[in-house]
């Protein structure tokens with residue numbers, strides 16, 4: 001029994017776009033077509049698709065840029081990129097920008113459909129899981145953090161420290177561990193930089209909400225806890 005899948009096709013060549021639509025519809029997919037990158041971006045974020053077929057060569061926003069933007073915005077719909085040339089360079093770049101798979105033109109529908117089905121089955125592998133401890137939530141993919149649903153603005157470094165604490169919620173983590181994971185291995189500055197960032201996090205994530213979730217464990221380090229009582 002086949003489940004209908006909704007696919008967005010972003011392709012500026014009208015004949016190819018129409019052929020793609022016909023081919024995929026006949027395979028039981030529900031298909032929407034965007035004829036340029038801007039329209040594609042709008043549609044991909046306004047609606048939920050099971051997969052996106054994305055051409056690289058598009059006027060305005062090209063496929064690489066569109067893929068990168070969608071990932072930045074936290075849209076993790078699986079993307080199958082259509083590369084014009086079959087060069088390794090294209091494929092590497094497609095995967096680099098966050099595409100899940102690629103297919104070189106010209107391609108056969110049998111292969112396209114098989115790839116799409118496989119993509120939808122396995123979903124987007126790129127998306128990291130959202131981290132939470134109590135009502136503190138951090139999404140590493142969109143780089144957003146919130147407390148009780150209220151967004152909190154963090155610097156890139158604060159976000160990285162918060163992410164490390166969240167990944168080890170309930171455990172004691174030492175300053176040295178945080179330093180190792182969040183700062184460059186070649187960092188040889190003052191290890192107190194960790195304290196500076198932890199106090200910024202306490203101010204933004206705890207005190208601003210009347211909370212105390214980042215505990216100091218004397219002589220050992222820090223522990224993030226669910227302090228909702």
Ligand code: CA
Pocket residue numbers: 011012013055056057058
């Ligand atoms: Ca094109």
